[in-house]
Amino acid sequence: MRMNKFLTISLLMEGSERIRMAREKKLENPVTLFAAIEKDQHDALRFIAFKERRSIADIAREAIENYIREKSEKYTIVSVS
Numbered sequence: 001m002r003m004n005k006f007l008t009i010s011l012l013m014e015g016s017e018r019i020r021m022a023r024e025k026k027l028e029n030p031v032t033l034f035a036a037i038e039k040d041q042h043d044a045l046r047f048i049a050f051k052e053r054r055s056i057a058d059i060a061r062e063a064i065e066n067y068i069r070e071k072s073e074k075y076t077i078v079s080v081s
Helices: 015-024 039-052 056-072
Strands: none
Touching: 039 056
């Protein structure tokens, strides 16, 4: 299977595994994010997700949340909802 340059949020999984992963994280106000990343970064995300039995999306959300938390110490971040 050929992977493109975009972080693919959905993973191909067997039926019951897909349902379990889908129920792990219910988002209140989801926004789809497409980001081009390096192949090495994607490989690392896949490896971490596999080892922790989590989705790549969950790993990416955690990394983004940590980044925002770190930056919010330096900047006042205002939500524009």
